[in-house]
Amino acid sequence: MRTQRAAWWFVAPALIVLGVFFFLPVLAALVMSLTDFDLYALDNFDNLRWIGFENYCAAAARAPVLEGARQHLVLRRARRADVDRRVARRGVARELEGREVSRLVPDCVLRAGGDHARRRCRRVALHLSYALRISELRAGAVGRLDPIDWMGNPHWAMPAIVILAVWKNFGYNMIILLAALQNIPDDLYEAARIDGASGWQQFRHVTLPGIGSVLLLVSILTMTGYFQLFAEPYVMTEGGPLQATYSVLYFMFEEGFKWWSLGRASAVAFLLFILMFLVTVVQLRLGRERSDA
């Protein structure tokens, strides 16, 4: 009994900090999401109305949210494609021992260059009239190409952001995957070769199971990361054109900190939490099935 009490004393400071700075605010946000907390309520709490789940309905009904979710799916597909591609190239990657770390250097340099600077460059590179000139340069070689107005065309703005986001996160995921690939013992491949396994069979039965758990980790990190897509549209397009690059987080930011409908913004935050939780559960289940198989 006494040792138990002592244990509580030991964890109490951490619990208090966690409670005051994490659980309490989360609880407050949950309560707030059931009200129409806004500027008027900031003036006087009497102006606060309990509106139940109205915020949630309104947020879910807002097209940008659904639109935003659709974009995340597009992003996720793009991510998966690029993860798979890398895994398929494991032959190259597996060669990569410590001494060849130099291959990583260009990526690190790119990251060190600073996100903001790169986006500025991109903005110039995607400027319509200059893109035009570049395409004229290539016209002789590839035939006539119409320039794409990356940032101005509602259909192309999101792909532009996807390209940037994938490029930006490529290196980070690659480092995790490389570490996993290097952890697969060489003798497994040797044994597989002796048994006469083809390249594809080696990949299917040695590499994939070997990196399965890390792949799951990477996919969950990537998913949560892209659901919170914000900086890219904020800096490149401000959510436009035609709200084509309006992400869920951007919606939340505008509702909360631009218009001060904090009730609505909290509801969006909880919806996003539920959505991400559900997707993670599905991912984990899929991952478990694969490892069982």
Added chain:
Amino acid sequence: VRFWAVGREGEYAVDLLQDFLRERPDIEVDVQKLPWTAAHEKLLTAYAGDTLPDLCSLGNTWIPEFHALNALAPLDCVREPVARYHARRLLPGILDSNRVAGQLYGVPWYVDTRLLYYRRDILQKAGFNAPPTTWAEWEQMLGAIKAMVGHDRYSVLLPLNEFEPLLVLSLQQPSDLLRDNGRYGNFRSADFHRTLEFYASMFRRDWAPKMTNTQISNVWDEFGRGMFSFYISGPWNIAEFKKRMPPELRDAWMTAPMPGPDGPGASSAGGASLVIFAGSQSKPATWAVMEYLSRSPVQQRFYELSGNMPPRRSTWQSSTLASSPYAKAFLTQLDRVRSPPKVPEWERIAQEMRLTAERVVQGVATVDAACTALDRKTDEILEKRRWMMDQDRHT
């Protein structure tokens, strides 16, 4: 006196106040600078935390919002006769933007309105010697310029991520943008319909590029290159264009008042005002600072330092301002300014307006459908305001 000065003006305020401190050694002024981008959030946070300063320079479209929060001290209660006396010497349209429900809450510090910047040389080449005064004339010029410059250049730049050009055009119409004392939107009106149609037609006829400001890396360079010949912007761009236009084009550009539907048109009444927050413990001293900053000689120095246009008529007669050919159009325009609707929700409605216009321009919605949708959206945004008004609560 704690003074929050927003923007670059904060740096100049420190210089300006040196003389004041000598004049009134009993008053201590603590100037704190805020960037425009963070000002709104900081002010609201300060309001929530009860740490608002005594004096602040506030964008005058924010005045209704802070009034709704009960955060502003009405100036009449500070020293009524002085405020009244002061009022008579100010440009009336700008002063009016500081009034909510008949009460005066701020004294204009510097003024801002939007008007036309245009390329005199291109206009001349197209056969026009003077800038437009009506929409019809403007349309003629836009058409002629477009025919002259070809398919990869344009006549006018109306950035799709700015609501100001459309706002200016819609303020030129007689009817209000909100009806019933700001309870409902008035975007279904024939007047707004006409404005949106005119705005959208400039894109449809390829006179304006379907572009946002973020797509154009450097507006001044492109203006110099002749990518567009008309641009609707504010006074700060006089200094920028002077600095950034290539030397051979120094005399090739000019400013002109906005053309209107049938004759010289109105523009928006913008700028920043000095306000006293309700919680201030030293209102008389704060008023003394405010009064000093709006004196004519001080305002003239402020103009020389910052290029911001003064709100007092007498300051406009000063030599530097009177001799600037670019400023002349602003003085003309400042006699014809109108405030956007004074409801706390306005900023958000303006953004919805911009988005609606963008939908029309991109061909996603017709003008009819867009006006109806905007009106419905506006009514939704104003729902809380209606509830507050029905309950006789302070809005």
